[in-house]
Amino acid sequence: MLLNDYRFINPSESFGLITENVNTLRKIEDELRIIFNKYKITETLVPSFEYLELYKQVYQNFDEDKVFKYIGNDGKIIALRWDYTIPIAKYYCLQNTSKEARFSYFGKVFRNEKKYKGRNSEEYQAGIELINIRPNADELCLKILQETLNSFKLENLKLELGSAKIFNRICELTKDDQNIKEILSKKNISEMKKYINDKKINNRLSIFLLKLPRLCGNIEMLNDIINEVSDKVILEALQELKNIYEMIPNKDYIIFDLSMCPAMEYYTGVMFKVYSPNSPEALVCGGRYDSLYEKFGEKAEAIGMSYYFSNIIKAIESGVQIK
Amino acid sequence: MIRIAVTKGRIEKEFYKLMKKIGLDVATIENKKRELLIRTEDNIEMIFVKANDVLTFIEQGVADIGIVGKDTLEESDFVDYDELFDLKFGKCYFALASYKEYKEKVFKRRKKIATKYPNIAKKYFRSIGEDVEIIKLEGSVELAPIVGMTDGIVDIVETGDTLKANGLVVIDKICEISTRFIVNKVSMKYKADEIYKIIDKFEEVI
Numbered sequence: 001m002l003l004n005d006y007r008f009i010n011p012s013e014s015f016g017l018i019t020e021n022v023n024t025l026r027k028i029e030d031e032l033r034i035i036f037n038k039y040k041i042t043e044t045l046v047p048s049f050e051y052l053e054l055y056k057q058v059y060q061n062f063d064e065d066k067v068f069k070y071i072g073n074d075g076k077i078i079a080l081r082w083d084y085t086i087p088i089a090k091y092y093c094l095q096n097t098s099k100e101a102r103f104s105y106f107g108k109v110f111r112n113e114k115k116y117k118g119r120n121s122e123e124y125q126a127g128i129e130l131i132n133i134r135p136n137a138d139e140l141c142l143k144i145l146q147e148t149l150n151s152f153k154l155e156n157l158k159l160e161l162g163s164a165k166i167f168n169r170i171c172e173l174t175k176d177d178q179n180i181k182e183i184l185s186k187k188n189i190s191e192m193k194k195y196i197n198d199k200k201i202n203n204r205l206s207i208f209l210l211k212l213p214r215l216c217g218n219i220e221m222l223n224d225i226i227n228e229v230s231d232k233v234i235l236e237a238l239q240e241l242k243n244i245y246e247m248i249p250n251k252d253y254i255i256f257d258l259s260m261c262p263a264m265e266y267y268t269g270v271m272f273k274v275y276s277p278n279s280p281e282a283l284v285c286g287g288r289y290d291s292l293y294e295k296f297g298e299k300a301e302a303i304g305m306s307y308y309f310s311n312i313i314k315a316i317e318s319g320v321q322i323k
Numbered sequence: 324m325i326r327i328a329v330t331k332g333r334i335e336k337e338f339y340k341l342m343k344k345i346g347l348d349v350a351t352i353e354n355k356k357r358e359l360l361i362r363t364e365d366n367i368e369m370i371f372v373k374a375n376d377v378l379t380f381i382e383q384g385v386a387d388i389g390i391v392g393k394d395t396l397e398e399s400d401f402v403d404y405d406e407l408f409d410l411k412f413g414k415c416y417f418a419l420a421s422y423k424e425y426k427e428k429v430f431k432r433r434k435k436i437a438t439k440y441p442n443i444a445k446k447y448f449r450s451i452g453e454d455v456e457i458i459k460l461e462g463s464v465e466l467a468p469i470v471g472m473t474d475g476i477v478d479i480v481e482t483g484d485t486l487k488a489n490g491l492v493v494i495d496k497i498c499e500i501s502t503r504f505i506v507n508k509v510s511m512k513y514k515a516d517e518i519y520k521i522i523d524k525f526e527e528v529i
Contacts, residue, residue, distance in 0.1 A: 114400060118383055158512050185402075187511070189522070190409035213407070216515055255512065275512045280384025281403070282509075 013068075013112060013121040021313050025124065028312065029106055031151035032126050039144055041102040041128055046087045052077040058086055058295060060265055066111045068121075080110040085264075085292070085304060088129050093296035101131040120310055127286075127306035131293075134301070138270050138288060139247040141303045145284065146250050148307075149274065152283070154315055158253050158275045160216075161244065162260025164267040164287065165237035170212075173205055173231070185261040187213040204230060215258035219245060222256050244270055266292040272305070276315035283311045325510075325517055326368040328377045328386035330395075334502050335371065337412045338390050345524035375399065377505075387510035388518065393500040394479055398440045405511055408504040408522055411529050417443055417497035420486050421468055421475030425494050434474045437467030444477040447497050465489040 010016050036043070052069055053076065056062050068080035081087070084105045092101055106126045113119035128144065130137050142159075149157060167184065171177040176199075183191045192213055196206045208229060215225060222245070226238050238258070245254060260271055269288035276283055286305025293300035329335050339349045348364035355361050361369045370386060374395040380386040382401050389404070392413055396406065417440070434455045438444040441457045448455045458473055460466075465485055467473040479500065480486065480493060504525070506518055 117379065117401070156513075160512060186404070186406040187506075188406045188408075191406075214519065216511065275509050277509065277513050280382065280507060280509055 012115050015120050015122040021317065024316060025309055025313060028151055028309075029126060032148050032307070033104075033106070035144060035147050035151075036104045036128060039102065039140075041104045041130075043104050043106070044084075044088060044091070046081065046084055046105055046107065048081045049078050050081060050087060052079040054090075055079055055082055055086060058266075058292070066113070068110050068112055081108070082111060083109055084125065084127055084306070085129065085289075089293055089296055089302075092129075092131055092300070093293060093298040096298070098132060098298070098300065100133050102128065102133070103131070104128045124309040125306050126309070127304060129302055129304035131302045132300050133303075136247070137301065137303050138244050141286065141305060142244065142248050142272065145272070145274070145286070145305060146248065149284075152312060152316065154276055154278075156253075156277055157283075158255050160255045160257050160260070160273045160275065161241055162257045162271045163237040163241055164262040164269060164271055165240070166234055166258055167261050168268075169231065169233040169237070170209070174199065174201065181261055184213065184259045187216075187259060189213050208234070212259045216255065218255055219251070222258075225258065241270065262287070264289070270303075276311075278318040279311040279315040281308070281311050283308060283315060324366055324368060325388060325514060325521075326370065326386045327388040327390060328370050328372055328380045329390045330374045330377055330392065330502075331371050334374075334390060334392060334413055337502070338410070341410065341412070341525065341528070344528045345521070378404070381505060381507045384507055384509055387507055387514055388521075389505040389507075390502060391505060392502055393498075394440065394443070396503060396505070397498070397500075398442050400442070403508060405506040405508055406503050407506055407518070408525060410502045410504055410525065413502040414500065415479050415481040416499050417447075417477065418480045418493045419447065419475055419477055419495045419497065420465075420480070420491045420493050422490065423492045425475055430474070435472070436475050436477055437464050437473040438477040439464055440477060443497070447477060451495075465491060 033043070052064065052067060055067070056064070067082055069077050072078040088103050088105070104127065108122050108124050110122055113121045130141055133140060145159070171180050174180055179195060183195060192209060196209055201209065208231070215221065222238065222242060226235065226242065229235050229238060241256060245251065248254065262271060263285065266289040267287045268290045271287035273282040274284040284305055284307050286303070288303040290301045293302060329338055339352060343349050347367070351363045352361050352369055359371055363369065370380065372380060374391055377386070377389040377391040378395065378399050378401050381389045381404050390410070394417065434453070435458060436444055436455045437458045437460050439460055439462065441459050444457050458467065464476045464478045467476055468491065469489055475494065476491070477497065483493065486492065504522070511518065
């Protein structure tokens, strides 16, 4: 007897089996692996299951709805792997060394995305975590990133830098993180004006805040704003971005977004994203996070980044179409 | 080239007026027949879609700019866009409306609320510490309390005439709404100059 509809339908969460672009994906993966090996980065094999409670404790506003979960043997809720940073942090901190460590990963993460919006709930990722590397871990990470970007063979990429220190400082100064995040993450010029009026924010800060949603651009923009800003902490953050810029080998495609908001609350310093005009979302995201490991009982500085393969493939595909 | 997704209907008409004000070509659009994609003299591509689809087109990265009501933005769970600017037309507000007895009435069960915007209604009632049953309708929401299906409604109020005609009053204002100028985040990385040029002109006339 012939199987019924299940013989061809897939659950809406499913990626479906593909043969298209698998070679492209594996080729990029191979090239990333060669580069990661060159930098003595240890590849990890990360478990697929984790306690939901762990994610909830690490991320304050964790969106549980996005997690695939089930009740485990011990009656606790188990989450299907939602990211790589947490399991790797857990592993490192268990070693109880404060030594330098370099980890990489390749595999899928599972995030329950909206239906009927052209989104996948299985995302193939690669990435690295560089832990306790001193000095210049930021530069090392960006150097590795630039080397790997060549393997995409994509034109017109942009590497954007921002700093969580700016965002954190503004939250501190305004004693408000909810509204500030809402306004800055959307670069909302009108709301910022309204906010400054409503809150009667002092002159100096208000001038900077008014400008902030529009502070995206190249190194000239950054230099200009360095000359204008008076707040010590913000100035330090800007200077740090400039130093990183100076140390990056290939500067052509670097832009800055000074109102970039931390996607993860554990970011403490430089943040970066790689864009292609042919993908509606970033191809690579990363940043420095020096406070995450504390939660696991270990003081450690770290910087990491993830490659989003569905976006990378999308960019490569439409690039080919144009030619 | 910049592509703008405009909400069909009232927002579309008001937006043309603004475009005209800042000296952009609108004649090409006004002369259109049933085309859904028009290229103007200023090399702007306009597509005409329903409010929710503006967001989908932005999300998929096929439109750079979206012209859409705050109501649609608030109701949607898509958040990864830049909401640069308040165009300040299409002003109205979200309100909880019912018969005027609603406030004093003691309910011995969960209230029932009809709305076209379940997310906004849910958020509102949570913010005032209430748990209600929400019934989604696609339109003519005012009818629900009249026929006794629900105790109240959460809906957009512009003049209040429809409420009045149906014997309802505003119980509580929830939030202000107007039309917004939103942008796909990646477009901001590649076309910021062109986009800000438009914004600057709008800032002068609004």
